[in-house]
Amino acid sequence: GQNIDQPTEMTATEGAIVQINCTYQTSGFNGLFWYQQHAGEAPTFLSYNVLDGLEEKGRFSSFLSRSKGYRYLLLKELQMKDSASYLCAVVDSNYQLIWGAGTKLIIKP
Amino acid sequence: GAVVSQHPSWVICKSGTSVKIECRSLDFQATTMFWYRQFPKQSLMLMATSNEGSKATYEQGVEKDKFLINHASLTLSTLTVTSAHPEDSSFYICSARDLSRSSYEQYFGPGTRLTVT
Numbered sequence: 001g002q003n004i005d006q007p008t009e010m011t012a013t014e015g016a017i018v019q020i021n022c023t024y025q026t027s028g029f030n031g032l033f034w035y036q037q038h039a040g041e042a043p044t045f046l047s048y049n050v051l052d053g054l055e056e057k058g059r060f061s062s063f064l065s066r067s068k069g070y071r072y073l074l075l076k077e078l079q080m081k082d083s084a085s086y087l088c089a090v091v092d093s094n095y096q097l098i099w100g101a102g103t104k105l106i107i108k109p
Numbered sequence: 110g111a112v113v114s115q116h117p118s119w120v121i122c123k124s125g126t127s128v129k130i131e132c133r134s135l136d137f138q139a140t141t142m143f144w145y146r147q148f149p150k151q152s153l154m155l156m157a158t159s160n161e162g163s164k165a166t167y168e169q170g171v172e173k174d175k176f177l178i179n180h181a182s183l184t185l186s187t188l189t190v191t192s193a194h195p196e197d198s199s200f201y202i203c204s205a206r207d208l209s210r211s212s213y214e215q216y217f218g219p220g221t222r223l224t225v226t
Contacts, residue, residue: 031213042202042217043153087153091213097143101152 002026004100006088011106012078020073020086020103028093034062034073035087037102043087046073050091075105083107112136113205115218122193122225129189130221132203138183139205143215144176147200159186183208193225 005023012018022032031050035043047055049064049071061074073086085102092098112135122128132142142159157167157178165178177189186205190197200222204215 033214040200040222042220044217045214048212048214095213096158097213097215099153099155 002092002098004088004090004098006086006100006103008101009104009106011108012075014078014080014107014109016078017074017076018078018105020075020088020105022071022073022088022100023069024071024088024090024098024100026090026092026098029066030091030093030095032062032064032071033087033089033091033097034060035089037085037087039084046086078107080107080109111207111216113203113216113218115203115221117221118219119222120224122223124194124225125192127189127191128193128223129187130201130203130223132186132188132205132218134184134205134207134216137205137207137209137216139186140183140208142180142186142203142205144178144186144188145202145204147202147220149200153202156188161186190223193223195225198223198225 003025033048034046037043047062052065055062059076085104087102088100089097114133116131140161144156145153147153155168156171157165159165159178159180161180167173180186200220202220204217
């Protein structure tokens with residue numbers, strides 16, 4: 001079967017940096033998405049990586065290195081509003097999104 | 110751009126009744142829409158993939174006769190929860206892919222919170 005693994009929960013301090021890893025076992029790979037989901041709300045798009053490299057958007061960066069097995073979301077200068085779940089999703093060989101269970105990020109003052 | 114709306118945003122219904130949820134892509138065409146369910150503190154669960162002009166593809170374990178999906182146009186898909194039971198109470202979210210973009214990104218609606226009493 002297909003599987004996406006990411007930490008269930010992480011805790012970090014306001015102003016710090018946190019890295020959320022994602023590993024996958026899927027039938028093929030056509031890119032990796034990161035979405036943010038606040039409690040009680042729908043997910044919102046953060047980033048998409050299909051080629052190795054770094055995608056930066058302000059305080060958030062997503063990194064992919066398929067050969068070295070690195071896939072992570074990096075959040076810098078954490079703010080309280082960053083407390084949310086972060087969902088990793090992989091596009092498989094059938095171009096379907098396979099979703100991880102999400103990482104709940106708790107930011108403490 | 111790429112805005113998806115859902116209606117209603119929340120609904121309370123009595124056990125045994127049916128509820129229809131609409132998902133619309135407001136500024137783009139979507140041949141494919143997706144319906145998800147999410148229970149409190151749990152991950153997204155894909156229920157079905159809705160294709161315009163054809164039957165929906167349901168995920169394993171999802172009753173197609175209970176969760177009726179109709180994708181009548183390139184901008185509208187509906188999910189009808191028939192004979193609702195309290196265990197159907199959940200957060201239902203739809204998403205859509207933009208036909209004009211060579212991207213697999215899914216644009217999410219705001220979700221519909223269903224409570225069955």
